[in-house]
Amino acid sequence: MTTLTELRARFAPVIETIAQGTLDRERERTLPHGAVRALAEAGFGTVRLPVEAGGLGATFGQLTSLLVDLAAADANLPQIWRGHIAFVEDLLITPHAEFRQRWLRRIADGAVIGNAWSEIGSVERGSQGTKVAVEGEHAEVTGRKFYTTGSYFADYSDTLVEAADGSQHIAVVPLVQAAVTRSDDWDGFGQKLTGTGTIVYDRARLDAQDVIPFEDRFGYQTAVYQLVLIAVHAGIAAAVREDATAAVAARTRTYSHGNADRVREDPQILQVLGEISAVAATAEALAGQVAEAIEEAARAVGAGGEEERSALVAAELASARAQVVTSRLVPEAATRLFDALGASAVRETSALDRHWRNARTVASHNPWVYKAREIGAFEVNGTEPGYQWSIGTVGSREDASAPVPV
Template identity: 50%
Template sequence: MATLSQPETKRSIPASASLSRGANYQQLAARFRPVFERIAAGTLEREQRRALPYEPIQWLKEAGFGAVRVPVESGGAGASLPDLIRLLIELGEADSNLPQALRGHFAFVEDRLNAPADASRERWFARFVAGEIVGNAWTEVGSVAIGEVQTRVTRDGERWIISGEKYYSTGTIFADWIDVFAQLDEDGRNVIAAVRADQPGVTRSDDWDGFGQRSTGSGTTRFDSAHVEAEHIIDFSTRFKYQTAFYQLVLLAVLTGVGRAALRDVSHEVRARRRIFSHGNAPSVARDAQVQQVVGEIGARVFAAEAATVQAAEAAQRAYEARFAGDAHAEHEANIAAELDSARAQVVVTELILKATTDLFNALSASGTSEVRRLDRHWRNARTAASHNPLIYKARIVGDWEINRTEPPYAWQIGAGPGGAAAAVEEPVAEQSAA
């Protein structure tokens, strides 16, 4: 009879050398910048056609991008979380859909980095190094009540199967594996099921209808008695503790990447513009002091957004390293700091980038609204990414900490309220932060 492991009761602490503490960033980034440039060259066309980035995802897989957080000893780059977030910002500048499409993958990698140092973990590392990526399927929509999980993992003779339907399955269309939030039928435990994507019983649909981030490979994923290996059923209580902060960090990288792309594009458009207004300030727009001020303020906002995002990633890195330091109190404090710093950054980065992607039109006037240029995509992408985890709640959580030292929630859910009228429309726990 198939067996299912229980949650770990004793931590297996790897040698400090096997932790991913960081790499030489410029050398690391140099590996991927040619790929980022290749991706950027086709972004506008993909936006115009609403084409899913299958080829760009494949280029990233072949370049080993999905394994940057894997320890060097296991074949990865040993990148720190600030390294990863800086890479995702650069990727987001090339195409903001891609870091979000890979968000579920890097979250699953992070969870395996925090897992016991055993043969199972090494098998996952080998898959990541080989280029395999993981998608996400956490959220259930409709009349699902908060705390209710309708997707079930059940025993079928000698094997385990999973059935259910998920939405906001970001990146799953491109994935080799799917990280599924489900409930174990036999005892009601919440679990993560790592499901092979290319098998009978798994159906992936690109039916995401948002006005931005339209090529993230999001939408509905259905499981109809799909097979799950017992080894790939992971008790949710063992999930890495700073997961909500991590999911938010990736969204911050998306937003900052959007800001960098907006700054790049507005600077190019101003340099190239030949028409001027009679009541302007210079014989060329590029020399107009007021236009220069607009672009300079956009640059300053993007600079501040990137600084806040990278600093929040440093707090998450400290939480990761504290996981293996053997001091439970210090780890707890590090997890609090990671969550609060990601929330603080979310509040300010969102406002900075939404302002930047709106103000770019003040430097370009009516011609900047051309459908050919699609400069509106920057605001639409930023507004969409910023809408996933309501920043009003994050501001309140930070305020409650500052005033009352109330700990932030580390995992949360969304669903229908007590009256059943409100539909569940975003992610629980992780992809909730990943919405």
């Protein structure tokens, strides 16, 4: 099995190059096409693939460490790969053997998968406005998706669709075709470079064999999606620690009402750095704990009964608990950075505000207040958390089995 040291050695040069260009991309709003492609060429998309399938055979813990490293360099990049990571995980346990083998080969050959599940507007909760029609060996997808993180950079998109009979499916749509329009219209104040915009499918063509029932999706997927965001938070916290430490160490101007003639010796400033360091260490440790719980859930697949159920519950609760903590502490740490520095820190040239904007945006994806309530319900009443959830308007139809990983 590949070790974490070997994995880090493999990706460190790419991640270092990505880090060197982060500020320029942020200032100029330049999408990281080159960074995504460099990661793909280095095999990032195959990290979780078994070695015998042409991958690197990494554990969830090893993958998470790489995601934290990558997020510290550029918080946009791990989120871009979020849909790909979940798609690969589904391949490893899907009951559709031919689908698995076909897509394992494509992933091993370097294919990058994006995400296209979410819809905005008046779509009813539990329903999908994006439709699929299968005829013979071919299928067509028509509809509009938003929050399509990663698909702007991808070869295919893992798309949640609905058939005429109301059943829901996953359709893996080739994105390089005239019937697909991708727009970089994501206008969030953070995670600006994730390509989280709109895809319009106008009878987009794909092979019918690339449409599979959604009900067969792997059970711990929500925890996997959340793990990526927790790793992003951990990486942001690490970057805040690094930037704050470097800025304080280099600072020569001091205030007359401070506590020392050198900022690096001011006990109040050192306290701020200590608090930031504690948050960074906590976030990374929590990401590791979630990875371990998901690893157990992956091992329990197929065991059935209490063993599998308990592992799924543990993975969901671990990710929820970590989400509650990181969603509050990491944005706070990104704000505390400015308490350690002077007014020069808010100049746009430093782009230090990106840390808070990115952390706050990541924290807004899946409302942590609902997750906290689910944790409390489990602790007090033994109520299992929901493994999948949906968002939309309330109408005549209600089906909680259609999740939206926004």
